[in-house]
Amino acid sequence: MNYFPDEVIEHVFGFITSHKERNAVSLVCKSWYKIERMSRQRVFIGNCYAISPEGVIARFPELKSLTLKGKPHFADFNLVPHDWGGILYPWIEAFAKSRVGLEELRLKRMVVSDESLELLSKSFVNFKALVLVSCEGFSTDGLAAVAANCRFLRELDLQENEVEDHRGHWISRFPESCTSLVSLNLACLKGEINLSALERLVARSPNLKSLRLSRAVPLDALQKILMRAPQLVDLGTGSFVHDPASDAYNKLKATILKCKSIKSLSGFLEVAPRCLSAIHPICHNLTSLNLSYAPGIHGNDLIKLIQHCRKLERLWILDCIGDKGLGIVASTCKELQELRVFPSDPYGVGNAAVTEEGLVAISAGCPKLHSLLYFCQQMTNAALITVAKNCSNFTRFRLCILDPIRPDPVTMQPLDEGFGAIVQSCKRLRRLSLSGLLTDRVFLYIGMYAEQLEMLSIAFAGDSDKGMLYVLNGCKKLRKLEIRDSPFGDTALLMDVGKYETMRSLWMSSCEVTLGGCKTLAKNRPMLNVEIINEDDQIDFSSDDRQKVGKMYLYRTLVGPRKDAPEFVWTL
Amino acid sequence: MEKQGLELEITELRLGLPGGGDNKINEKKRVFSDISADEANATNDDRKIHTKSQVVGWPPVCSYRKKNSFNEKDRLETSKMYVKVSMDGAPFLRKIDLGMHKGYSDLAMALERLFGCFGISEALKDADGSEFSPIYEDKDGDWMLAGDVPWEMFIESCKRLRIMKGSEAKGFGLQPSGALKGISKNDK
Numbered sequence: 069m070n071y072f073p074d075e076v077i078e079h080v081f082g083f084i085t086s087h088k089e090r091n092a093v094s095l096v097c098k099s100w101y102k103i104e105r106m107s108r109q110r111v112f113i114g115n116c117y118a119i120s121p122e123g124v125i126a127r128f129p130e131l132k133s134l135t136l137k138g139k140p141h142f143a144d145f146n147l148v149p150h151d152w153g154g155i156l157y158p159w160i161e162a163f164a165k166s167r168v169g170l171e172e173l174r175l176k177r178m179v180v181s182d183e184s185l186e187l188l189s190k191s192f193v194n195f196k197a198l199v200l201v202s203c204e205g206f207s208t209d210g211l212a213a214v215a216a217n218c219r220f221l222r223e224l225d226l227q228e229n230e231v232e233d234h235r236g237h238w239i240s241r242f243p244e245s246c247t248s249l250v251s252l253n254l255a256c257l258k259g260e261i262n263l264s265a266l267e268r269l270v271a272r273s274p275n276l277k278s279l280r281l282s283r284a285v286p287l288d289a290l291q292k293i294l295m296r297a298p299q300l301v302d303l304g305t306g307s308f309v310h311d312p313a314s315d316a317y318n319k320l321k322a323t324i325l326k327c328k329s330i331k332s333l334s335g336f337l338e339v340a341p342r343c344l345s346a347i348h349p350i351c352h353n354l355t356s357l358n359l360s361y362a363p364g365i366h367g368n369d370l371i372k373l374i375q376h377c378r379k380l381e382r383l384w385i386l387d388c389i390g391d392k393g394l395g396i397v398a399s400t401c402k403e404l405q406e407l408r409v410f411p412s413d414p415y416g417v418g419n420a421a422v423t424e425e426g427l428v429a430i431s432a433g434c435p436k437l438h439s440l441l442y443f444c445q446q447m448t449n450a451a452l453i454t455v456a457k458n459c460s461n462f463t464r465f466r467l468c469i470l471d472p473i474r475p476d477p478v479t480m481q482p483l484d485e486g487f488g489a490i491v492q493s494c495k496r497l498r499r500l501s502l503s504g505l506l507t508d509r510v511f512l513y514i515g516m517y518a519e520q521l522e523m524l525s526i527a528f529a530g531d532s533d534k535g536m537l538y539v540l541n542g543c544k545k546l547r548k549l550e551i552r553d554s555p556f557g558d559t560a561l562l563m564d565v566g567k568y569e570t571m572r573s574l575w576m577s578s579c580e581v582t583l584g585g586c587k588t589l590a591k592n593r594p595m596l597n598v599e600i601i602n603e604d605d606q607i608d609f610s611s612d613d614r615q616k617v618g619k620m621y622l623y624r625t626l627v628g629p630r631k632d633a634p635e636f637v638w639t640l
Numbered sequence: 641m642e643k644q645g646l647e648l649e650i651t652e653l654r655l656g657l658p659g660g661g662d663n664k665i666n667e668k669k670r671v672f673s674d675i676s677a678d679e680a681n682a683t684n685d686d687r688k689i690h691t692k693s694q695v696v697g698w699p700p701v702c703s704y705r706k707k708n709s710f711n712e713k714d715r716l717e718t719s720k721m722y723v724k725v726s727m728d729g730a731p732f733l734r735k736i737d738l739g740m741h742k743g744y745s746d747l748a749m750a751l752e753r754l755f756g757c758f759g760i761s762e763a764l765k766d767a768d769g770s771e772f773s774p775i776y777e778d779k780d781g782d783w784m785l786a787g788d789v790p791w792e793m794f795i796e797s798c799k800r801l802r803i804m805k806g807s808e809a810k811g812f813g814l815q816p817s818g819a820l821k822g823i824s825k826n827d828k
Contacts, residue, residue: 142697143698144702145697145698145701145702145703146697146703148697202704228702228705230704337708360705360709361709386709395736409706410709411699443699444699468700470699501700579703611709
């Protein structure tokens with residue numbers, strides 16, 4: 069390729085879009101590295117502490133789109149203290165100082181302040197898309213700044229964030245000249261919304277394809293909004309409660325009939341089941357349905373709804389659907405690719421739950437299924453073996469048995485054989501979460517068969533260091549390993565310290581690793597940050613290295629220990 | 641209920657590898673039940689009913705979802721819902737806070753503890769499968785067989801509970817809908 073001019077090579081590289089492939093291309097030779105970095109527009113940083121913002125800017129001066137992830141995954145489950153880190157501001161500051169023309173910013177589990185949103189909105193003239201997932205630290209004031217200053221905003225997508233609501237009318241801050249919106253997701257906002265301002269905004273956004281409303285938007289407002297946006301492809305309703313005999317409801321029914329393009333439906337944060345018949349006419353086009361925030365839809369109402377949805381490819385629901393309901397899904401949704409079943413009552417022992425029966429039915433009825441998240445009361449080896457036979461296409465398999473050390477209730481055996489069947493059959497498996505009673509044996513299977521595995525989540529599993537060693541030795545593509553409450557200690561941790569530089573991160577909490585073990589690991593490893601989270605002053609650093617470490621998070625990095633670590637985080 | 645030496649130990653169900661009965665396994669890891677027992681004991685003594693729900697971060701549902709899906713349940717949990725409970729043959733009535741319980745099984749265990757008997761959980765699962773018939777008086781004054789409707793609906797409508805025993809219960813000829821013949825507000 070050296071006899072082609074650089075512009076030709078650059079043009080060819082333009083067709084290579086995936087991050088993995090571009091990274092691979094940059095490693096071929098110096099000339100390709102240079103051409104690739106000067107033409108790279110989209111950069112993905114899985115751990116914001118692996119590199120500095122200045123480093124990113126230096127290498128990719130033409131970057132337009134940045135994705136950043138902050139806190140470790142277990143932060144979702146309250147295992148990481150509140151001010152651990154993952155702060156956005158230094159990134160915006162650095163980018164603002166540079167000449168980078170940032171257009172898109174996608175963040176996950178980061179702390180985003182109003183100041184950073186304001187600086188962002190004022191620093192990048194062509195800023196187009198802001199996607200915040202599971203972030204916190206900002207209020208509607210920050211959103212107001214984005215609305216007011218980003219003149220070409222196309223996408224404002226807020227997913228599952230903790231947003232402080234200051235009752236200013238931030239929606240009204242979108243200027244009349246802003247007509248470029250394509251996607252607006254407000255579902256996680258809790259406060260009042262200026263409904264007429266929202267309606268006017270929708271009316272002047274002819275390209276709006278995706279709109280997800282918050283709980284504060286009632287049914288009659290939904291009707292008015294839909295009148296303005298019959299071209300919507302993705303709709304999230306807010307409150308769906310009304311008297312089915314009313315005019316407003318009948319108007320809504322008529323308006324929905326005009327929305328022939330809706331393929332994705334979510335919301336129903338508050339719902340009166342009697343109103344659901346209004347959406348039946350659009351169900352036959354749906355490819356994606358998310359009812360996981362709608363505990364008000366259950367029983368026959370839920371079944372009736374699903375029976376209309378023959379084209380579903382993605383379904384997120386609560387476990388109140390029950391095994392029978394999953395049977396209906398299996399016979400109706402033959403195109404199903406992704407299923408998530410969330411617990412509606414995580415602590416209860418009540419009627420609302422699914423078991424292995426539901427999963428077996430789905431695996432038998434939905435041959436295209438490749439992504440699963442399944443919270444259930446119980447699971448059996450026989451069921452998992454059947455599922456593995458029926459569906460060998462899984463790329464993501466996350467099983468959560470509500471009692472995490474529950475054995476197979478029929479045989480009282482651990483679930484090693486069941487999960488073993490899954491990893492052996494699903495050769496493309498990239499992500500796996502385990503639960504139930506599990507011994508070292510399951511890890512033997514994982515090490516042997518899960519060749520493509522990139523992320524593994526372990527809780528209350530295994531008997532000895534051997535378990536963890538099987539995984540570290542066997543899974544060559546492992547990038548993220550997170551372990552809690554399992555008996556893995558220093559021997560496993562220290563067996564192959566070079567392994568961690570091939571991975572993004574390792575989390576171990578309530579395991580058997582000691583302070584001494586962590587110190588040994590950290591020694592002479594400038595490319596790794598080994599952080600101990602020391603809540604409540606559990607660890608006394610001056611004394612005994614034999615103390616067990618409550619929470620350890622280690623990750624590879626190019627920039628050494630982070631400077632923003634709070635006092636309870638110790639980098640060894 | 642007293643253990644009679646070896647016999648019951650052999651039939652006792654344990655978590656662990658078969659053929660072992662080793663305690664070595666359990667010593668190496670902090671078993672889930674140990675953790676939840678620690679945390680349950682550390683908190684409210686009034687909540688004598690052991691719930692496995694106290695472990696931090698389990699089940700792994702992200703905190704945003706926890707706060708936003710289960711609103712109804714949280715609301716119900718904080719309100720006090722004391723109702724009278726009578727058991728046939730017991731000299732005194734008791735009171736129980738329905739809001740403190742997560743479901744029928746939980747309630748059944750609590751009732752069994754209150755009255756020092758067992759068989760109530762079986763009754764809730766299978767009306768014919770036990771000598772007990774747990775019934776409740778609902779908002780309309782009708783006596784209903786407990787266990788038919790979802791838990792949330794039950795605790796909203798239950799005004800008092802009665803655990804009928806033996807032949808007296810069977811004699812009423814329970815109807816499939818759960819409403820008992822022969823008992824209505826007019827009979828009281």
